[in-house]
Amino acid sequence: MPYASETLLRASFFDFTALASQPDDIAAHARYLEDGLLTLREGKVVSLENWEIAEGRTDTARVIDLRGKLIVPGFVDTHTHYPQTEMIGAFGEQLLEWLNQYTFPVEGQYHCPDHAAQMSAFFLQQLLSNGTTTALVFGTVHKQSVDALFQAAQQLDMRLIAGKVMMDRNAPAYLTETPEESYQDTRELIERWHQRGRLSYALTPRFAPTSSPELLEKVRQLRSEFPDTWLHTHLSENQQEITWVKSLFPERDCYLDVYHHHQLTGKRSVFAHCLHLEENEWQCLHDTDSSIAFCPTSNLFLGSGLFNIKRCWQQGVRMGIGTDVGAGTTFNMLQTLGEAYKVGQLQQYKLSACEAFYHATLGGAHALDIDDKIGNFNPGKEADFVVIDPAVSPLQKLRSGNSKDIWERLFVMMTLGDDRNIAQTWVSGKPVWQREREEATV
CATH class of the missing domain: 3.20.20.140 (Metal-dependent hydrolases)
Structure with a gap:
């Protein structure tokens, strides 16, 4: 499957932009974009931006619209x-x-x-x-x-x-x-x-x-x-x-x-x-x-x-x-x-x-000593990520809906979540698994 010249995805995004030396330091490096645009080229991350900043110079017809989903590094x-x-x-x-x-x-x-x-x-x-x-x-x-x-x-x-x-x-x-x-x-x-x-x-x-x-x-x-x-x-x-x-x-x-x-x-x-x-x-x-x-x-x-x-x-x-x-x-x-x-x-x-x-x-x-290659959406990183549906059951919908911030929503996902929450998985800038079809797309 050849690379498209450029792949654009719109969704919510969460990652960590730098390493932490103590648990209290982690939140300072967390990045959450409620509405963001991820740009990929040849299997690598080009940029992650707020949609409102990127929209004016983006061909919206080329954007894969995944609003309602949360994308995190693989x-x-x-x-x-x-x-x-x-x-x-x-x-x-x-x-x-x-x-x-x-x-x-x-x-x-x-x-x-x-x-x-x-x-x-x-x-x-x-x-x-x-x-x-x-x-x-x-x-x-x-x-x-x-x-x-x-x-x-x-x-x-x-x-x-x-x-x-x-x-x-x-x-x-x-x-x-x-x-x-x-x-x-x-x-x-x-x-x-x-x-x-x-x-x-x-x-x-x-x-x-x-x-x-x-x-x-x-x-x-x-x-x-x-x-x-x-x-x-x-x-x-x-x-x-x-x-x-x-x-x-x-x-x-x-x-x-x-x-x-x-x-x-x-x-x-x-x-x-x-x-x-x-x-x-x-x-x-x-x-x-x-x-x-x-x-x-x-x-x-x-x-x-x-x-x-x-x-x-x-x-x-x-x-x-x-x-x-x-x-x-x-x-x-x-x-x-x-x-x-x-x-x-x-x-x-x-x-x-x-x-x-x-x-x-x-x-x-x-x-694993490969944080220079994977682990976040910094420019140049390999484009491995997972598209999460945060609410796939009535109970998850209830708790996600009344969660006050991204921290509570993430906690609900890790306490109530399972494989049903995985909507798509991308490897090296290409979708290799999608729940809708439940098969590899490579």
Whole structure:
């Protein structure tokens, strides 16, 4: 689908024009245009202006009129597992039991390229139909799983960061590999896909218990050879897991030190969960400029614990939101933000709608170190955004109608909203999903 010379959209708009260092600073960077005009050219943002300013020099016949809708930057999912889509909502276990009973058997299917391709297409449509335009994604141990996912994302011109799981112990034999096999397969995938269009590669050791020191050394070697790749893994999700890590790595000071010792912390290192961190782990995350993916629905579903949002700000650690499908129970970022609010409430932390939408857009982009490319409507940014219908049910219409300002309307959306509120999703300046037809338009 070729680009039009210029695309013009009229609607309400909300975004954040700059990064914030503290939650109290976020609102100062928020931008809300009740009636605005977004101009796109060749997949990039040209400008966002008030309609009354732009109207006199605009050919109104060319404007896509979306008045009544709210357009926000595309949601950024900083941690999810595409193979676990087909076992979402699995009953009754906490992390380690859940992996053995549900996750590993499902992931064993991804040696089949046809199955991987089918589920990759389904997964990406789930993301897009929920307004997510960028994600950091786990594959399985199989190269085929990542090839299929990148091929599907490339067809959509979607910004995606993904990687093959690396693990050599404490998992079924059909999902383990030698450190050398893991190195060779990962290197091959990096050379084939990393920085190809809008695709990027993440080194993906599953977590410390499935990683021998020899495997982690191979991960370190790959990162030294490809320093602009990402590192994506899990950290301190479950108390039983932490005890296990300490028994496997008694020479290390703490769980995070397992990764830090192998030089796997730093910018573009994203650690999912981080629920039970020790003091020195918080400090290390800050000192190395590492990032955290906060996964509220998963943390609640598996009974893992409550993430400390306030402490994350205090330590100055980058943070984004992750759906963590399939322990997470929804692809929808609005629902995920609603659960994040409840996690905050249980710790006497008031997560405002302003802060929540920041984490889901520009803050998430910052956590992935791509806020120079996506996350708001500043000129030159890639044109990934979601068109939200703010009131799709009688209850939503009632609450939206009596909301006094944009902050209350956003809060109502993240507490009552779901996939029905996603009217359209645009990627690289083109519509790729519309609720009216419920299909990709590429």
